[in-house]
Amino acid sequence: MSxxxxxxxAFDFHGPALDDIFDTYKDLRGQCPVGHSSKHGGFWYLMxxxxxxxxxxxxxxxxxxxxxxxxxxxxxxxLIPIDIDPPEHTDYRRILLPLFxxxxxxxxxxxxxxxxxxxxxxxxxxxxxxxxEMFARPMPTIIFSRLAGFPETDWPKFDRWVxxxxxxxxxxxxxxxxxxxxxxxxxxxxxxSRVDEEPRDDLIGELLAAEIKGRKLTHxxxxxxxxxxxxxxxxxxxxxxxxxxxxxxxxxxxxxxxREDPDLIPAAAExxxxxxxxxxxxxxxxxxxxxxxxxxxKEGDRLVxxxxxxxxxxxxxxxxxxxxxxxxNNRHLAFGGGIHRCLGSNLGRQEVVVALEEFxxxxxxxxxxxxxxxxxxxxxxxxxxxx
Amino acid sequence: xxxxxxxPARCQGHAxxxxxAPDVFDIDDEGYSFVQPERGTCAQLSEDVxxxxxxxxxxxxxxxxDDSKLE
Numbered sequence: 001m002s003x004x005x006x007x008x009x010a011f012d013f014h015g016p017a018l019d020d021i022f023d024t025y026k027d028l029r030g031q032c033p034v035g036h037s038s039k040h041g042g043f044w045y046l047m048x049x050x051x052x053x054x055x056x057x058x059x060x061x062x063x064x065x066x067x068x069x070x071x072x073x074x075x076x077x078x079l080i081p082i083d084i085d086p087p088e089h090t091d092y093r094r095i096l097l098p099l100f101x102x103x104x105x106x107x108x109x110x111x112x113x114x115x116x117x118x119x120x121x122x123x124x125x126x127x128x129x130x131x132x133e134m135f136a137r138p139m140p141t142i143i144f145s146r147l148a149g150f151p152e153t154d155w156p157k158f159d160r161w162v163x164x165x166x167x168x169x170x171x172x173x174x175x176x177x178x179x180x181x182x183x184x185x186x187x188x189x190x191x192x193s194r195v196d197e198e199p200r201d202d203l204i205g206e207l208l209a210a211e212i213k214g215r216k217l218t219h220x221x222x223x224x225x226x227x228x229x230x231x232x233x234x235x236x237x238x239x240x241x242x243x244x245x246x247x248x249x250x251x252x253x254x255x256x257x258x259r260e261d262p263d264l265i266p267a268a269a270e271x272x273x274x275x276x277x278x279x280x281x282x283x284x285x286x287x288x289x290x291x292x293x294x295x296x297x298k299e300g301d302r303l304v305x306x307x308x309x310x311x312x313x314x315x316x317x318x319x320x321x322x323x324x325x326x327x328x329n330n331r332h333l334a335f336g337g338g339i340h341r342c343l344g345s346n347l348g349r350q351e352v353v354v355a356l357e358e359f360x361x362x363x364x365x366x367x368x369x370x371x372x373x374x375x376x377x378x379x380x381x382x383x384x385x386x387x
Numbered sequence: 388x389x390x391x392x393x394x395p396a397r398c399q400g401h402a403x404x405x406x407x408a409p410d411v412f413d414i415d416d417e418g419y420s421f422v423q424p425e426r427g428t429c430a431q432l433s434e435d436v437x438x439x440x441x442x443x444x445x446x447x448x449x450x451x452x453d454d455s456k457l458e
Contacts, residue, residue, distance in 0.1 A: 053446075097418035102402045266406070329441045337444045341399045 011037040011045055013281045013306065014170040018376040021280065022321060025309040034295040037304075040070050043283065044295070044303040049310035049333065051292050055284065056305065056338035059086055062284035064340060070283035070304060071173070074165045074180030079228040080221060082340060089339060092225075095210045095217075096343050099203060105346045108147060112351060115142050116358035124363045124385065131366075132242045132381040135359065140237035140351055147347075148229055149194075149202030154186070162235045167377065187226040191219065203229060237348050238378045239278035240269075241355045246375050247272060247323060248360075249368040249383055254325060259360050268325040269352045274332035275323050276375055280308035282336060307333040390453045391427050391436060393420045397447035404443055408435035420447070428453075 011028060013021065025047060028035055033048040046052050055062045066072070068082045078084060081092035098104070119135045141158055144150075150158075164179030191204070199205050207225050210217055217225070248255050258265055286301045297303060310333045312320040317327075335342035342348065369382040391411065393404070398420050404412040411426045411433075429436075432450055440448045 094417070097400055098416055101400070101414050101416075101418045102405055103414065328438060331442050331444055331446075333444070335401065335444070338399065341401060341444065346402055 008036055008038040008042075010039060011035065012039045012170075013304070013308070015167075018280065019374055021308065021376075022312060025306070025312060026321075029309060029313075032295075033293045034297075041302065043070060044292075044297055044301060045281070045306050045309075046292060046303060047306050047309040047313075048293060049313040049316045052305045052307065052310040052333060053337060055292070055303070056336060056340070059089075059339055061287055061290055062303070063287050064283075065285060068282045068284070068340065070281075070302065071169055073227075073231050074169050074173075074176040075184065075227065077184070077220075077224050077227065079231075080224040081343075082228060082232075086339065091212045092221075093339070093343070095207070095212070096225075099206055100343050100345075100347055102346050105350050108143065108347070109350070109354070111146070112143055112354045113358060115139055116354050117362060120358045120362035123359070123383075126385060128369050128382060128384055130380045131245055131383045132238070132378060135355070136242035136245060136381065137238045137378055139241065139355055141234050143351055144229075144233040144237070144347075147203060148226075148233065149200060149204040150190075150230070157186075158230075158234060162231070162378070165231060166235050183227060183230060184223060187223055187230070188219075191222050191226065232342075233344060233347075235378060236278040236342075236344075237351045239376070240273060240276075240348065240352045242378055242381050243276035243278070243375050244269065244272040244352060244356055245359065245366075245383070246368070246373070246381055247276065248356075249366050249381075252365055252367070254323075255360065255365060257325060258356065262357055262360070264326055265356050265360075266349075266353050267327065267330075269349065269356060270330045270332065271323055271325055271327050273334040273349075273352070274311045274317075274327075274330055275321070277308055277311060277332075277334040279334065279336070279342075281306045282340075305333075305336075307336065388453055389429050389432050389450045391422055391429070391432075391448065391450045393422055394447045394449065395419060395421075397445045399445050399447075401444050404439035404448060407439040407442060408433070411436055412439060 029047045034044060034046055036044050063085050064083050065085060081089050084092060116139055119139055123129050123131055123134050137159060141155055145155055161179050161183050164175050169176035194204055194208060207222055258268055281304045283302055283304050286297050286299055286303060288299050290297050314320050335345040364386050366383045366385050369384040373381055400418040402414055404420050405414055412420050413423050414420055
């Protein structure tokens with residue numbers, strides 16, 4: 001398809017477009033693995049797993065500037081490290097990576113189980129319950145905020161900020177940017193209050209102590225790190241837990257199987273991440289003219305790696321749209337790949353696994369009370385508990 | 388004889404290998420995977436190692452059938 005002949009589609013990966021996005025992926029993949037959308041200022045979309053993988057391995061061709069988010073997360077500040085290219089990216093990432101290794105995450109395991117069990121117990125006391133509000137959202141907020149050092153008294157403010165920044169940015173950008181500024185102001189104050197305090201053993205403490213080539217991080221760098229941790233650490237995991245429960249609510253046989261064999265939960269969690277991933281797509285900017293699956297892409301063009309489509313690529317997966325709880329080969333793209341793969345993947349995975357373990361252990365058989373509630377987002381998930 | 392190795396230039400620390408084959412792989416303090424000492428060679432590839440290879444998101448693990456080691 002040459003540039004002047006390109007047929008613009010209205011492909012989008014936000015809001016109501018997510019309702020039937022898996023059908024959209026199928027349709028678009030059938031037409032062309034690389035296409036162009038007129039949304040969000042115009043972008044190329046990559047649907048094939050192999051193309052996405054290759055693009056992620058080529059940061060010299062595909063830059064994350066000005067932002068990996070399209071549209072951005074309600075701020076002009078480049079978020080560290082996701083909106084930063086090498087070589088600066090390498091130093092920033094080196095600070096965070098050791099904090100999210102499996103061993104570091106394992107230390108949180110007991111607290112994770114305790115929190116999940118407490119929340120699940122409250123859920124189980126109801127007949128009809130919003131499991132998003134009472135379980136899927138608070139669990140990651142509590143776990144991550146404790147780890148990061150976001151004070152508990154501030155937690156009630158977080159959900160609205162997340163909703164406004166992440167979900168309103170395509171609906172009501174003004175509201176999103178206002179919330180973005182509030183979050184920046186919040187971390188500005190929090191960081192200033194921490195500078196004179198005794199060092200503490202949390203992510204903010206690690207960042208305050210961190211050095212790059214013998215220098216401390218600047219206040220602006222710290223602010224950017226905190227903003228990213230906030231928008232990345234709370235919402236994605238809540239979505240993953242909610243969407244897993246959404247599926248299980250409609251599949252009593254899957255609930256029964258995981259209750260009988262909890263050792264299967266980690267594999268099942270991978271499968272939910274593959275098929276119902278919180279991050280359906282991330283953006284890049286082309287730095288030099290290139291060709292992807294026969295399509296020319298010009299320097300300066302924006303493109304979007306559609307992880308959600310790659311995760312259902314029939315070239316890679318048998319029965320790609322089927323949720324196979326014990327799928328063995330599951331090299332999915334839910335956390336991205338290459339130098340920008342999600343730093344919190346080990347933490348996020350463990351939270352989803354523990355959430356499902358405790359929920360299934362504590363809450364009786366549950367079903368979807370409102371069939372209109374969608375698979376995506378962090379909105380209400382109304383469950384009927386018991387027969 | 389198979390020689391198992393992790394390409395440090397490709398590994399991004401997803402740690403999937405450690406989940407599938409914890410006896411063979413480990414994660415260093417920087418967050419990257421490595422093959423544990425004395426675990427890098429085997430006569431046959433175990434199912435665990437095959438799963439680790441198949442599930443590595445960066446395709447960073449290789450197992451080469453290295454006959455030269457036998458000579």
